[in-house]
Amino acid sequence: MLSVVDRGPPPTCPNPFNLAEEVLSAGAVTPDRIALQILRASGAERWSYARLIAAVRGTGGGLLAMGLQPGDRVLMRLGNGVAFPILFLGAIAAGLVPVPTSAQLTAAEITSMATKVNPQLIVVEPGIALPDHPAPVLDVDALRKMQDGPPCDWDHGDSERLAYVIFTSGSSGSARPVAHAHRAVRARRMMWDGWYGLRPDDRLLHAGAFNWTYTLGTGLLDPWAIGATALVPAAGVDHAAIPLLMKRFDATIIAGAPGVFRQILRGPGPFALPQLRHGLSAGEKLPDTTRKAWEDATGTPIHEALGMSEISTFVSSSPTCPAPPGTTGYAQPGRRIAVLGPEGEPVPRGTPGVLAVDRSDPGLFLGYLDDAQETAARFSGRWFLTGDTVRMDDDGAITYLGREDDMMNAGGFRVSPAEVEQALAQHPGVAEVAVAEVRVNDAATVIGAFYTGPVALPEGELAAFAAERLARYKQPRIYRHVAELPRGPNNKILRRVLRMAEARNPS
Numbered sequence: 001m002l003s004v005v006d007r008g009p010p011p012t013c014p015n016p017f018n019l020a021e022e023v024l025s026a027g028a029v030t031p032d033r034i035a036l037q038i039l040r041a042s043g044a045e046r047w048s049y050a051r052l053i054a055a056v057r058g059t060g061g062g063l064l065a066m067g068l069q070p071g072d073r074v075l076m077r078l079g080n081g082v083a084f085p086i087l088f089l090g091a092i093a094a095g096l097v098p099v100p101t102s103a104q105l106t107a108a109e110i111t112s113m114a115t116k117v118n119p120q121l122i123v124v125e126p127g128i129a130l131p132d133h134p135a136p137v138l139d140v141d142a143l144r145k146m147q148d149g150p151p152c153d154w155d156h157g158d159s160e161r162l163a164y165v166i167f168t169s170g171s172s173g174s175a176r177p178v179a180h181a182h183r184a185v186r187a188r189r190m191m192w193d194g195w196y197g198l199r200p201d202d203r204l205l206h207a208g209a210f211n212w213t214y215t216l217g218t219g220l221l222d223p224w225a226i227g228a229t230a231l232v233p234a235a236g237v238d239h240a241a242i243p244l245l246m247k248r249f250d251a252t253i254i255a256g257a258p259g260v261f262r263q264i265l266r267g268p269g270p271f272a273l274p275q276l277r278h279g280l281s282a283g284e285k286l287p288d289t290t291r292k293a294w295e296d297a298t299g300t301p302i303h304e305a306l307g308m309s310e311i312s313t314f315v316s317s318s319p320t321c322p323a324p325p326g327t328t329g330y331a332q333p334g335r336r337i338a339v340l341g342p343e344g345e346p347v348p349r350g351t352p353g354v355l356a357v358d359r360s361d362p363g364l365f366l367g368y369l370d371d372a373q374e375t376a377a378r379f380s381g382r383w384f385l386t387g388d389t390v391r392m393d394d395d396g397a398i399t400y401l402g403r404e405d406d407m408m409n410a411g412g413f414r415v416s417p418a419e420v421e422q423a424l425a426q427h428p429g430v431a432e433v434a435v436a437e438v439r440v441n442d443a444a445t446v447i448g449a450f451y452t453g454p455v456a457l458p459e460g461e462l463a464a465f466a467a468e469r470l471a472r473y474k475q476p477r478i479y480r481h482v483a484e485l486p487r488g489p490n491n492k493i494l495r496r497v498l499r500m501a502e503a504r505n506p507s
Contacts, residue, residue, distance in 0.1 A: 002346040003339035003353065003392040010190060010334035010362050013183040016156035019163045020060075020093035022185050024053050026200070026227035035224055038082060039205075039245045040234045047082065052224075055147035059090025060155075062146025066138075068120060070095030070155055073165065075119035075135070076211070077110070077128045079103045080235050083140055084210040085220050086147065087123055092163055092182075095155030099165045099177070100211040103128045116177050117165055117369060159183040165369055166213055168309045177369040178309045187334075187363030188222055188312065194332025195305050195316035196253065196280060198226055203275075205231035205251040207242055207260045208491075213309050214282050218255050240267025250275045257283035257491045261302065262290050262432070271297040278319060282307055284492050285400055285418045287425045288326075304328050306355070306400060308386060310365040310378075314357055315398045327397040328390075335361065339392045344380040354404055355390045356383035389416065406495050408437035408447055415447065415474050417495065423469040424476075427462065429453045434485050435476060436495040449476035450498050456481035 027035055027049030035052045038045040047055075063074070074091045076098055078084045084100070091098040099117050101110060107129040114122070114131035124130055125140045163182040167175040192198040196218070206219025223230045231251055233242060242264050246254060252275050256264075261281065279294060279302040286304045294302055306328050307313030314335050317323035321330055331337045336358035341347040357364060359382050367375035378385050389401040401407070401416035408415040420435045431452045438448040449462070459479045466475045486497040 001349050001394065003349050003351065004346045005331045005396045006336045007331050007333045011186050013159040013186040013362060015159050017159040017182050018093065018154045018156055019182040019185045020056060020089040021154040023089060023221050023225050024049070024056065027224055028053060030227055033227065034229050036082065036230050036232065037249060038232050038234050039249055040237065041241065044249065054151065055086045056089045056093055057151030058147045058149045059086055059143065060094030060152035061150045063091060063096060064094050064152055068096055071097060072120040073097045073099055073117050075114055075117065075122045076100045077103065077122060077124040077130065078140065079125050079128065080210055083143060087143060088164070088216070093154055094152045095157070097162055097164055100216065101167060102209060102211045105129060107131065113167060113175065162366060166309055176374065179366040179369045181366050183362050185221060185225065187361065188217060190332045190334040191222065191313055192226065193318065193320065195303060195313060195318050196222070197278070197319035198222060198228065200227045202228040202252045203231055203250055204228060204253045204255065205246055206255040207233055207239060208256055213312055214307070217312055218280065239263035243267065243269050243271055243273065246273055246276060252277050253280060255280035257281065258286045258290055259491050261294050265293050265297060273298055276300050278303055280305070282313055288422055289425050306388060306398065311357060311361065311363050314363070324397050327393065327399045329398065330396050338383060339390055340380065340383060349392050349394050352389055352391050352401055355386045355388040355398070356380070357386065358382060359384050406436070409445070420447065420470060420474055420476065424449055424451065424466060427465050429455070429457050432485055434493045434495060434498060436498045438478060438499050446477035447475070448478035448480065448498070450480045450482050450485060452482060452484060
């Protein structure tokens with residue numbers, strides 16, 4: 001049997017269409033319901049759907065009153081506050097194209113990005129780096145004043161037109177601007193049952209940066225599109241305090257990257273959370289040790305998903321279809337996926353290959369902005385190539401093996417970094433671990449393991465631990481204790497940084 005799965009037709013998208021109107025349509029029917037709560041230890045800032053919709057449309061009207069035209073790009077330099085989603089949706093409501101970016105980026109980094117998207121307006125909060133770009137700048141105070149202004153009409157048009165641009169994490173090099181259509185929000189409905197188990201009465205808490213598609217979509221757009229409540233920890237809230245906020249504000253679902261769950265578990269709790277049904281994890285591979293620790297502490301499962309900026313998530317575990325042990329899960333309903341070999345054809349099940357998504361998927365990006373050549377390079381016939389190396393089991397379950405560019409070569413064997421990391425993470429002295437293929441001389445490379453923990457461990461102890469769990473060719477030859485693992489703005493481990501650092505400073 002070949003590694004191809006077709007889960008039936010995806011949701012259709014009507015025309016004319018507006019992404020922001022779609023996100024807020026359920027809330028328009030229940031205007032007094034709470035759409036958003038910004039959580040603090042002392043209480044919460046509450047936004048009803050009526051207030052949120054008025055602020056979004058007022059912002060859209062204010063931007064148009066400045067002279068912006070539909071299709072103009074708005075570079076967002078905002079922190080993790082309510083102004084972020086209001087500007088994002090307000091721009092889309094008016095037919096403008098928002099470009100969310102991480103508040104952590106330096107002036108040099110954001111200048112490079114601004115050059116790629118050429119915005120007609122930059123919106124900024126104090127203390128956040130601005131690019132060297134001639135576009136006019138609007139401060140956040142002026143933006144907030146727009147919220148009470150005359151509302152814009154919903155800008156209706158073809159669902160295939162450009163809605164927003166978001167940058168990839170840059171984990172494999174330079175960040176790329178990903179262009180998404182208005183239809184992308186309709187495609188997200190495949191996640192509601194295929195991953196979240198999302199209901200209108202849910203109170204979903206997401207602890208992540210809004211510029212990340214995972215947080216923006218899972219934490220805000222999807223709860224609002226179904227008429228649920230989004231819970232967001234206020235800026236400065238420590239992850240250790242999240243369980244208390246979850247209990248106080250009756251969170252039913254929590255979403256975050258694996259690192260968020262690890263940091264929560266290091267805190268004091270409380271971990272008895274009577275309203276919590278499950279957690280959602282994406283962004284990088286969830287270690288089995290973290291999953292088990294969470295389940296033991298809370299009595300609830302974590303459902304993992306595979307996704308990327310170009311399509312969001314499409315393979316996942318879910319409450320109705322849990323992933324078999326060791327796997328990530330299954331293609332979501334409405335998806336068509338395959339695992340391809342070097343020739344671009346589906347491989348037999350059980351054979352590693354590159355995970356691919358049918359190019360007709362409505363959640364798939366329009367392309368990399370103004371870069372047709374780079375866009376074309378990501379396709380092979382009918383398939384979009386994700387760059388993830390996976391294996392499809394006989395029942396269709398997907399096992400994640402690593403990024404294609406992170407896969408390691410040991411004596412001619414392809415080795416998954418995820419497999420080696422899962423084994424080493426079981427050592428009680430290892431807090432976090434990442435492995436990479438590192439060059440030791442002009443002719444040879446080996447597997448290197450980089451780990452955090454209270455103290456540096458004897459290399460022989462770690463080597464013996466690995467020997468009990470991994471075949472000889474999978475075992476690291478180098479072990480490095482580090483203060484922290486290098487991560488990008490979206491908290492993903494940057495293995496290329498580890499490779500470069502080891503090449504510069506071998507010992």
